[in-house]
Amino acid sequence: MAKEDGFRTQKRVSSASSAAAGVLPTTMASGAGRRPPPRGRQIQKTFNNVKMTILCGFVTILVLRGTIGVNFGTSDADVVNQNIIEETNRLLAEIRSDSDLSDSNEPPDSDLDLNMTYTLGPKITNWDQQRKLWLTQNPDFPSFVNGKAKVLLLTGSPPKPCDNPIGDHYLLKSVKNKIDYCRIHGIEIVYNMAHLDKELAGYWAKLPMIRRLMLSHPEIEWIWWMDSDALFTDMVFEIPLSRYENHNLVIHGYPDLLFDQKSWIALNTGSFLFRNCQWSLDLLDAWAPMGPKGPIREEAGKILTANLKGRPAFEADDQSALIYLLLSQKETWMEKVFVENQYYLHGFWEGLVDRYEEMIEKYHPGLGDERWPFITHFVGCKPCGSYADYAVERCLKSMERAFNFADNQVLKLYGFGHRGLLSPKIKRIRNETTFPLKFVNRFDIRRTTPLKIEARS
Amino acid sequence: MAKEDGFRTQKRVSSASSAAAGVLPTTMASGAGRRPPPRGRQIQKTFNNVKMTILCGFVTILVLRGTIGVNFGTSDADVVNQNIIEETNRLLAEIRSDSDLSDSNEPPDSDLDLNMTYTLGPKITNWDQQRKLWLTQNPDFPSFVNGKAKVLLLTGSPPKPCDNPIGDHYLLKSVKNKIDYCRIHGIEIVYNMAHLDKELAGYWAKLPMIRRLMLSHPEIEWIWWMDSDALFTDMVFEIPLSRYENHNLVIHGYPDLLFDQKSWIALNTGSFLFRNCQWSLDLLDAWAPMGPKGPIREEAGKILTANLKGRPAFEADDQSALIYLLLSQKETWMEKVFVENQYYLHGFWEGLVDRYEEMIEKYHPGLGDERWPFITHFVGCKPCGSYADYAVERCLKSMERAFNFADNQVLKLYGFGHRGLLSPKIKRIRNETTFPLKFVNRFDIRRTTPLKIEARS
Numbered sequence: 042m043a044k045e046d047g048f049r050t051q052k053r054v055s056s057a058s059s060a061a062a063g064v065l066p067t068t069m070a071s072g073a074g075r076r077p078p079p080r081g082r083q084i085q086k087t088f089n090n091v092k093m094t095i096l097c098g099f100v101t102i103l104v105l106r107g108t109i110g111v112n113f114g115t116s117d118a119d120v121v122n123q124n125i126i127e128e129t130n131r132l133l134a135e136i137r138s139d140s141d142l143s144d145s146n147e148p149p150d151s152d153l154d155l156n157m158t159y160t161l162g163p164k165i166t167n168w169d170q171q172r173k174l175w176l177t178q179n180p181d182f183p184s185f186v187n188g189k190a191k192v193l194l195l196t197g198s199p200p201k202p203c204d205n206p207i208g209d210h211y212l213l214k215s216v217k218n219k220i221d222y223c224r225i226h227g228i229e230i231v232y233n234m235a236h237l238d239k240e241l242a243g244y245w246a247k248l249p250m251i252r253r254l255m256l257s258h259p260e261i262e263w264i265w266w267m268d269s270d271a272l273f274t275d276m277v278f279e280i281p282l283s284r285y286e287n288h289n290l291v292i293h294g295y296p297d298l299l300f301d302q303k304s305w306i307a308l309n310t311g312s313f314l315f316r317n318c319q320w321s322l323d324l325l326d327a328w329a330p331m332g333p334k335g336p337i338r339e340e341a342g343k344i345l346t347a348n349l350k351g352r353p354a355f356e357a358d359d360q361s362a363l364i365y366l367l368l369s370q371k372e373t374w375m376e377k378v379f380v381e382n383q384y385y386l387h388g389f390w391e392g393l394v395d396r397y398e399e400m401i402e403k404y405h406p407g408l409g410d411e412r413w414p415f416i417t418h419f420v421g422c423k424p425c426g427s428y429a430d431y432a433v434e435r436c437l438k439s440m441e442r443a444f445n446f447a448d449n450q451v452l453k454l455y456g457f458g459h460r461g462l463l464s465p466k467i468k469r470i471r472n473e474t475t476f477p478l479k480f481v482n483r484f485d486i487r488r489t490t491p492l493k494i495e496a497r498s
Numbered sequence: 499m500a501k502e503d504g505f506r507t508q509k510r511v512s513s514a515s516s517a518a519a520g521v522l523p524t525t526m527a528s529g530a531g532r533r534p535p536p537r538g539r540q541i542q543k544t545f546n547n548v549k550m551t552i553l554c555g556f557v558t559i560l561v562l563r564g565t566i567g568v569n570f571g572t573s574d575a576d577v578v579n580q581n582i583i584e585e586t587n588r589l590l591a592e593i594r595s596d597s598d599l600s601d602s603n604e605p606p607d608s609d610l611d612l613n614m615t616y617t618l619g620p621k622i623t624n625w626d627q628q629r630k631l632w633l634t635q636n637p638d639f640p641s642f643v644n645g646k647a648k649v650l651l652l653t654g655s656p657p658k659p660c661d662n663p664i665g666d667h668y669l670l671k672s673v674k675n676k677i678d679y680c681r682i683h684g685i686e687i688v689y690n691m692a693h694l695d696k697e698l699a700g701y702w703a704k705l706p707m708i709r710r711l712m713l714s715h716p717e718i719e720w721i722w723w724m725d726s727d728a729l730f731t732d733m734v735f736e737i738p739l740s741r742y743e744n745h746n747l748v749i750h751g752y753p754d755l756l757f758d759q760k761s762w763i764a765l766n767t768g769s770f771l772f773r774n775c776q777w778s779l780d781l782l783d784a785w786a787p788m789g790p791k792g793p794i795r796e797e798a799g800k801i802l803t804a805n806l807k808g809r810p811a812f813e814a815d816d817q818s819a820l821i822y823l824l825l826s827q828k829e830t831w832m833e834k835v836f837v838e839n840q841y842y843l844h845g846f847w848e849g850l851v852d853r854y855e856e857m858i859e860k861y862h863p864g865l866g867d868e869r870w871p872f873i874t875h876f877v878g879c880k881p882c883g884s885y886a887d888y889a890v891e892r893c894l895k896s897m898e899r900a901f902n903f904a905d906n907q908v909l910k911l912y913g914f915g916h917r918g919l920l921s922p923k924i925k926r927i928r929n930e931t932t933f934p935l936k937f938v939n940r941f942d943i944r945r946t947t948p949l950k951i952e953a954r955s
Contacts, residue, residue, distance in 0.1 A: 200922030202667040209666035210659040217689040232674040256934040465657030477713040
């Protein structure tokens with residue numbers, strides 16, 4: 042019948058258009074033996090179909106929004122910005138994979154023989170003599186200048202960008218902080234961004250680098266390792282090197298925690314000094330064997346956890362390994378190790394960062410201890426990585442405060458200070474003058490006589 | 499009728515359940531005078547309702563996915579990582595807004611009087627005499643050491659994290675590159691991360707800082723400004739300061755571009771040296787007035803675009819302003835300005851970065867010119883910002899190459915080199931030895947006699 046045919050056709054059209062629009066059919070395909078629907082009903086169905094079409098289109102846009110960069114209510118600039126960031130992230134992934142690929146072209150190093158003790162390099166036994174001879178032959182490169190021993194500060198960070206975008210920014214601020222301190226105190230800096238030994242990556246990477254610097258810089262008397270998450274907070278304080286005339290390793294810690302409790306945090310390897318001498322090379326050689334990554338480091342970690350109080354279960358870290366070494370070979374090493382705690386060669390941040398305002402009110406730079414900490418060390422914050430032990434907000438704000446607390450001491454010479462310990466902005470702290478040199482004489486830290494540390498009972 | 503009542507009830511129930519499920523009703527609400535639908539049709543309707551419910555639920559999940567962190571097929575670690583990154587971004591926004599808020603507590607500075615010329619500070623007229631007297635009175639702080647003038651390298655970056663996450667990583671690598679060069683050559687570094695004058699932010703920020711450093715460091719003979727996007731690529735080359743005995747500003751450029759063409763790129767303010775003297779203070783004072791942001795800088799930009807060849811239309815930048823100043827007051831200033839182009843005090847990156855392998859093959863460090871560029875300057879790459887003039891990939895890979903090209907020269911002393919110019923990984927370039935000092939004598943750059951620049955026709 043014409044009507045039926047018309048209906049059937051209409052149905053097929055509506056089904057086809059429904060299918061095309063991805064709409065669930067609202068009528069049965071087969072039209073045999075049915076009456077044509079009333080007009081009002083037809084309008085209702087059409088309306089429903091349109092609503093379904095719009096809904097599905099909306100879903101499509103939502104899903105594709107991230108892919109095609111369509112954002113509601115944002116400008117072209119944001120789209121460009123987002124595109125640049127996405128391209129950057131793509132390139133980062135490429136750089137990371139490139140560096141992995143380039144390794145695959147190299148012949149694989151022979152596997153570590155687990156029966157042989159790992160070494161940092163060929164055994165040198167006469168370094169003191171070699172160095173002494175060299176210094177005699179090279180008077181232009183003395184190891185003491187104006188009575189002060191030459192010190193080189195070694196710090197660094199991994200070669201690749203941080204997992205957390207804010208990490209690189211805090212690494213930058215951290216190195217600026219070190220540049221300021223070292224400029225004021227005539228200390229050279231080496232910022233290491235390479236792994237000299239792929240077996241000793243991570244926190245172990247400092248060992249081969251310390252050794253390499255000793256052997257390459259005979260004019261340097263002390264190599265000072267400092268973590269990237271440790272900031273100078275006393276810009277005046279100087280390490281009293283004369284205290285260590287008879288020692289070769291200076292490290293912050295507590296003898297009772299070390300010898301009585303055998304605690305895994307008895308010493309802190311975030312900031313320590315090695316004299317450039319044979320003894321230090323020997324200690325590095327004795328320290329390194331727990332470090333090679335893989336089964337050696339894993340197994341060594343178990344030994345350390347079993348023997349050191351409070352140590353969680355994880356692979357061997359350099360700090361625990363050093364504590365274990367000094368405990369188990371006490372007679373060999375401890376005579377030349379100075380366990381320092383009269384000032385904060387390492388100052389754990391949690392007890393310090395909230396007191397900066399109090400310190401400013403009551404004390405002054407140059408003390409280096411709990412009244413005005415020499416170094417504030419953000420152990421556990423890990424701004425470069427992803428898995429911190431402390432809340433991100435607490436860490437970042439505390440690091441900001443420490444940085445500005447230190448920066449104020451540097452800016453003082455220039456007549457400026459931060460508006461607040463959380464503010465990157467600065468303001469004048471004294472008026473300008475046409476005779477600026479009077480302030481240079483007063484405020485240049487290089488003219489401040491270092492305070493002597495009084496012996497404490 | 500019972501049947502009708504039953505139908506009506508059933509309809510209300512089905513409408514209610516449809517409404518509850520958020521499903522578009524598929525039947526009309528009014529049920530008067532209708533026959534109850536066949537069972538098969540009812541099942542079909544129920545099925546349609548269920549499909550609609552599932553679809554809308556899916557849409558809800560998609561929309562909320564970003565908010566509640568539900569990702570399909572990712573691990574807990576990724577979720578934690580993502581949460582940390584999101585919290586970090588939130589904190590970044592807070593730090594940025596905090597610093598804006600802290601300003602609002604300060605009384606507003608009086609608006610710049612557009613009728614008065616902006617000044618960097620009170621006019622000093624006898625700086626040469628002040629400085630000379632101070633140096634005489636402070637023999638412990640000489641301005642020349644072992645015949646070499648004391649140089650301070652000034653560089654820096656804005657106080658806040660980069661818009662582009664990779665930006666801070668390249669700032670970090672850039673400052674490491676500068677630390678290496680300056681350690682080798684005995685140059686002090688100041689890394690500025692503060693705006694001394696909020697009127698002169700951005701590229702103008704260097705002017706108040708240069709002035710401040712001159713007045714605060716009378717022992718410094720030369721202040722050397724270097725952009726954060728400029729890298730040292732010749733670790734041996736030294737600036738031949740004796741060439742500039744009769745000059746006070748050393749800047750890379752081309753005299754014909756300057757005087758004949760009045761080109762806006764005739765000089766480059768990415769790397770230049772100012773002698774610490776009265777003349778330099780005067781030039782800074784003459785340079786600064788185009789800098790204050792807002793209407794002054796905008797209007798000045800128009801003047802510069804109108805007068806300098808090739809300059810696009812944008813606010814006044816320090817480079818164009820200096821060129822314009824030196825052209826319009828040529829007789830006042832040019833006698834003491836050395837326009838240098840015999841080596842790459844500034845080397846535009848595009849013509850250099852692809853030739854590093856060729857340079858390694860044919861030449862050696864120490865030349866400083868097109869054979870081995872002293873400085874490779876990534877003008878227009880802007881890794882810290884969002885709107886670069888060049889493709890991101892080209893820029894980042896080129897900066898990586900320049901960094902590693904330079905780093906190889908530093909690592910050589912330590913016996914290492916990068917696996918490739920794009921690789922962050924390093925490999926040994928010579929065997930270890932028990933007598934490392936022979937390599938120190940050969941490879942320590944401090945022992946290399948700087949090459950003299952031959953006068954070129």
